[in-house]
Amino acid sequence: MTIQNRDQFLNTIANSLGRPVRTKVERPAWKYLPQHEVLKDASQDELVEVLKKQCQNIHTVCLETTTANLANTLHQVVTDFGGKSVVAWKDERFQKYGLSQLMEFWPESGIEFYEWDEKNPEENIRQAEKANIGITISEITLAESASAVLYSHPNRGRTMNFLPEKSIVLIPKSSIVPRMTQAARQIHNQIEQGEQVPSCILFMSGPSNSADIEMVLIVGVHGPIKATYIIIEDQ
Template sequence: MTDNQNREKFLKNLYNKLETEPSECQSHPYVQINNLSNETFADKTKDELLEICYEKVKELNIEMTEVTENDLEEKLKDIIISFGSGPMILPTDKRFDSIRPFLEKEYKEQISYWKEGAEYRESNINAAEQANIGIAFSEYLLAESGSIVVETSSGQGRTLHFLPTHYISIIPKSQIVPRSTQAINDYAKRIERGEKLGSAIHIISGPSNSGDIEMQLVIGLHGPLKVHYLVISDK
């Protein structure tokens, strides 16, 4: 069966039922009325975008802290303590190379790593479910919505972000963008360069919540109770 099989017959029947005639798209081409998707916050610096994001995350019950690379370990330790320490799950991610020695020194017995391979699917999900804290790097931070963008890959499945009781997202300041438009444009460029992306892309906006239960906001209904964004002041 081809895509066009019975196409004309189907459309003719549809037009008859609707008592209308087919129109030519060329007679009324799509014209974009504005360019807000690209212009919104486009003139803002990284510092200005961060300030916009600070205001937004307050509405989303997210804590956010900016730190230098030198202070990252100490601040990460403070957040882990505030979340009650306990079992943690980390992705298999080279971006952790610089802080992995610190984490393993302080919390070696509490850390589980996401294991690569389909045969570890159930054990990975169980580890994420049992974890009090999940820690992962984000690809982007969207200033307009206060959301982070993460990829599902062999080194980190989506449950790593959604099942732990608490979640810490580490984001280089250079990866703050105005809105999802810029993140998607960057992904498109990466695809053009032949880069391999994750199997799924997720946009996460803070701890899980639901406002459809008797119009009452419930936090942590089906995901992390608390989320902390840790923004690294890189170059």
């Protein structure tokens, strides 16, 4: 795309303001940066406690487990959610966490399992829509708001975050940061380093909650009606 008449347009505005065209905007030097002070000295264990406490406020179950026991913990949550059908991203980290055998076991035990397939977009949506449970992995996790940051990807579809009735989010302990400030910085650094940033970055804070109408809380209007976070000790 070619920008036309830009200089003429900018000169007209600058003349109206009585000053020359500014080609560079200097970043202001703020005297106070309170957004960097919240929980800045908290240890990873302390951030976990903040996250767990906030999960209570957003109606989200928060569990802790080790990598070795993750498969058992995940299967128990799936069972508690009623089993039926599970849809998950196609993500090499599931294998890293030792979940491949569990996902192969589910169909044998009567639980339908579907892995996201970028070559079948319509089937992906159909499976996500009918799924009882969706399983995703948080890239960055905000302790202050108990928000999981989910990156879209050809093998990690966006509808996974909205259509399944219930949501299970795996939270690597190493992904937990104090708040939005640190998440924004990480994403900014990715861009600065020339990394590919997803077209959709979702900040998910538990199940869907809305109190827009007469301040009456309704769960599940825009997404899952139940959510469980599983914190994985990966450090």
